Amino acid sequence: MSAAMPRAPGDDSTAAAPSSNQLLDTAASPPLAQGGFPRRASLPPSRARRVYRACFVTTPPPNRLAFIVLLFVLLYAGQGLCAGSVVGNQDDKVSGVAAAAAYVHYCDDASPATPPGCVHKLVVNITLDDSILVGSVLETEVTVTHALHQSVFPLGTATDAAGTDATSLQVSLPPITVAMRRGAVQVRYGLSYLRTFPAALRDDVQVLRTAMSCDDGVTRCPSYKSMTGALVPAPLGLCCLCTGVECALTSDLCNASMRGDFCFRSGAAGIVCVQDEGITYDGWSVGSSSLFYTLHLSASGQGIAPTALQLTTDTPEVQDGASVLQLLQTSGSSPPRANAKVDIAGRVLFVPSTERSSNSSSSNSSSSNSCVRDDPAEWLLLPAPFVSVSGNDCDRVGVSADYFYSLSSITQCNAQKGSCVRHQLADYRAEDLAAIAQGFGGRYIAASLGTFTRQTMGEQGFLLDAVQRTGGAKLRWTVNADELELKALPVHGALSAVEFVSGTGILQVTVQNENPYAGLYYIAVGHCQGARASSCDGDGVTHECLQTALVAGANASALFRFSMVSDQADEVGSIASCTVVLRDAAAGPLASKNVSWTVEHATTTPVPSLPKAEQCGRCGFSDLSCLLRTVCEWQILVWTAMAVAIVWAPYTVLACWRIVRDFGAKGLAYLR
Numbered sequence: 001m002s003a004a005m006p007r008a009p010g011d012d013s014t015a016a017a018p019s020s021n022q023l024l025d026t027a028a029s030p031p032l033a034q035g036g037f038p039r040r041a042s043l044p045p046s047r048a049r050r051v052y053r054a055c056f057v058t059t060p061p062p063n064r065l066a067f068i069v070l071l072f073v074l075l076y077a078g079q080g081l082c083a084g085s086v087v088g089n090q091d092d093k094v095s096g097v098a099a100a101a102a103y104v105h106y107c108d109d110a111s112p113a114t115p116p117g118c119v120h121k122l123v124v125n126i127t128l129d130d131s132i133l134v135g136s137v138l139e140t141e142v143t144v145t146h147a148l149h150q151s152v153f154p155l156g157t158a159t160d161a162a163g164t165d166a167t168s169l170q171v172s173l174p175p176i177t178v179a180m181r182r183g184a185v186q187v188r189y190g191l192s193y194l195r196t197f198p199a200a201l202r203d204d205v206q207v208l209r210t211a212m213s214c215d216d217g218v219t220r221c222p223s224y225k226s227m228t229g230a231l232v233p234a235p236l237g238l239c240c241l242c243t244g245v246e247c248a249l250t251s252d253l254c255n256a257s258m259r260g261d262f263c264f265r266s267g268a269a270g271i272v273c274v275q276d277e278g279i280t281y282d283g284w285s286v287g288s289s290s291l292f293y294t295l296h297l298s299a300s301g302q303g304i305a306p307t308a309l310q311l312t313t314d315t316p317e318v319q320d321g322a323s324v325l326q327l328l329q330t331s332g333s334s335p336p337r338a339n340a341k342v343d344i345a346g347r348v349l350f351v352p353s354t355e356r357s358s359n360s361s362s363s364n365s366s367s368s369n370s371c372v373r374d375d376p377a378e379w380l381l382l383p384a385p386f387v388s389v390s391g392n393d394c395d396r397v398g399v400s401a402d403y404f405y406s407l408s409s410i411t412q413c414n415a416q417k418g419s420c421v422r423h424q425l426a427d428y429r430a431e432d433l434a435a436i437a438q439g440f441g442g443r444y445i446a447a448s449l450g451t452f453t454r455q456t457m458g459e460q461g462f463l464l465d466a467v468q469r470t471g472g473a474k475l476r477w478t479v480n481a482d483e484l485e486l487k488a489l490p491v492h493g494a495l496s497a498v499e500f501v502s503g504t505g506i507l508q509v510t511v512q513n514e515n516p517y518a519g520l521y522y523i524a525v526g527h528c529q530g531a532r533a534s535s536c537d538g539d540g541v542t543h544e545c546l547q548t549a550l551v552a553g554a555n556a557s558a559l560f561r562f563s564m565v566s567d568q569a570d571e572v573g574s575i576a577s578c579t580v581v582l583r584d585a586a587a588g589p590l591a592s593k594n595v596s597w598t599v600e601h602a603t604t605t606p607v608p609s610l611p612k613a614e615q616c617g618r619c620g621f622s623d624l625s626c627l628l629r630t631v632c633e634w635q636i637l638v639w640t641a642m643a644v645a646i647v648w649a650p651y652t653v654l655a656c657w658r659i660v661r662d663f664g665a666k667g668l669a670y671l672r
Contacts, residue, residue, distance in 0.1 A: 097140045103124075124476070166553040173303070175302075186293065207266050221271060221275070284351070286347045290330070302485070324478040381444060494514060494591055508562075526578065531577075547560055564578070
């Protein structure tokens with residue numbers, strides 16, 4: 001909505017009158033009756049009252065007064081509670097972290113969020129902005145005082161104006177205060193369990209008692225559990241015969257870092273074994289991210305029922321009686337921009353398991369590994385490419401003993417120690433601890449990447465990362481608007497044409513709306529000479545003929561007709577004239593034109609007479625000439641009764657006084 005919404009100069013004073021235009025009755029009657037557009041009412045003159053309070057014995061000096069004013073300005077600005085409810089470009093008073101745009105719709109439209117049993121509903125779209133938020137909880141308030149009434153035209157009404165704005169009427173309504181509280185925000189990641197992982201899988205070369213065989217009947221590798229969970233007892237390991245070692249003692253390739261260096265120390269055969277080292281971790285695949293928070297909304301104001309609604313990102317729509325609250329958009333940016341240090345979606349979470357490796361207390365295990373706690377400071381978050389879920393990848397976390405023992409013995413015997421079992425969980429943890437000790441941030445320890453907690457809902461596990469900002473959110477609050485008092489805001493318009501159609505007795509008035517929004521106007525035909533308008537609304541005071549004009553926006557025009565009749569039949573051929581005045585919704589004059597014509601014998605299209613009750617209803621009670629001309633019996637009877645009462649009142653009082661006096665005299669005589 002690009003156009004500013006002007007306020008009414010006297011927002012509590014509007015002008016209106018019932019319409020006799022048949023084309024307008026169906027369009028304007030429901031919203032006017034529901035919106036409460038009253039007849040014209042003039043604002044009573046008022047005089048500003050000054051209230052003086054003695055704050056100082058003497059008038060403060062100018063510098064002190066300026067300081068006091070500046071202090072109040074700073075205090076007011078520091079409250080952070082001047083925000084605006086936006087309709088078009090018009091701002092109301094709301095907080096700096098929220099804005100609202102309000103609309104009035106029919107309740108039978110296609111929107112599913114409709115309060116039950118209503119004719120019209122108020123829809124308030126609220127945008128939250130937490131870019132300047134300090135802390136984790138957002139509390140703000142908006143005040144809605146204006147709306148776009150998009151139900152003033154009947155459903156399916158065709159107009160020559162394009163766009164929804166052209167058929168929307170700007171209205172004011174009693175202030176509605178909407179308070180919102182958004183709890184702490186967490187980025188939530190779904191967790192999918194993978195399997196258990198050892199802290200590390202380490203290799204070990206054991207020298208045998210034989211030279212040409214890898215089974216001396218005594219030496220075996222440690223037992224382990226296969227990927228299927230079956231126990232594999234005392235495996236033989238990878239056989240390394242010295243005849244297959246491809247290096248010489250004098251070569252740099254055959255040094256202490258090679259697995260085959262035992263051949264040059266003992267000459268016997270050997271086996272390469274692997275075994276778990278350290279504690280056991282549970283591995284979880286981290287899924288996509290979503291924001292999780294709780295939002296509470298409360299609203300109050302004249303014309304609506306007090307509202308208190310609460311929703312979460314899991315239940316984005318709630319309804320309570322005549323109110324519906326929807327969460328249309330949970331955030332305005334992706335989680336990496338929502339104050340989260342890193343987006344961990346797609347990583348693998350490793351959490352210390354209660355099940356410890358059988359070898360965790362061995363001499364090869366470090367003392368730090370034997371007492372690792374289930375704490376975010378001990379959780380590891382590794383990128384998925386670093387992890388082998390199947391266990392069939394060398395030099396990745398999770399490589400299995402099954403896979404290692406299936407490799408070529410010649411290749412592994414001639415490799416360096418640690419080949420295929422490098423880059424284990426314990427290695428990444430040690431690397432991060434060293435970086436943190438030197439003052440650098442960690443890359444894999446969870447406590448260095450965010451403020452994480454784990455949560456289980458049913459059978460589904462989640463990883464939560466606390467953040468402060470979401471980049472904003474969008475809400476939609478809908479409430480029954482049938483009891484709201486809506487007043488149309490004045491907009492500018494013009495009388496593009498005023499013409500008396502000869503031979504028909506019809507005065508045609510064309511009103512043009514020069515605004516992007518629809519406009520409510522009042523057309524008054526008065527100050528007539530030699531003619532008068534028939535079958536129209538009259539205020540009973542100025543004898544003006546009034547019509548309510550609802551005109552679509554975007555320079556659209558609408559034609560309105562007045563039926564004119566001459567005062568006396570013998571004035572045929574004389575000149576009749578009237579003044580046409582266009583007023584806005586606040587009864588402010590916008591334009592006027594004089595029109596004159598020659599009085600004819602009769603109209604070629606006689607105006608159908610209205611029922612007598614409706615004709616009398618159009619006459620003001622004080623307009624005696626209209627009442628007598630229309631022969632309104634009960635109004636004339638009331639006037640007659642009033643006249644008789646006024647005439648006979650003195651005689652009645654005198655007679656009563658004489659009766660009381662006579663009874664009083666007789667009473668005194670009796671007492672004597």
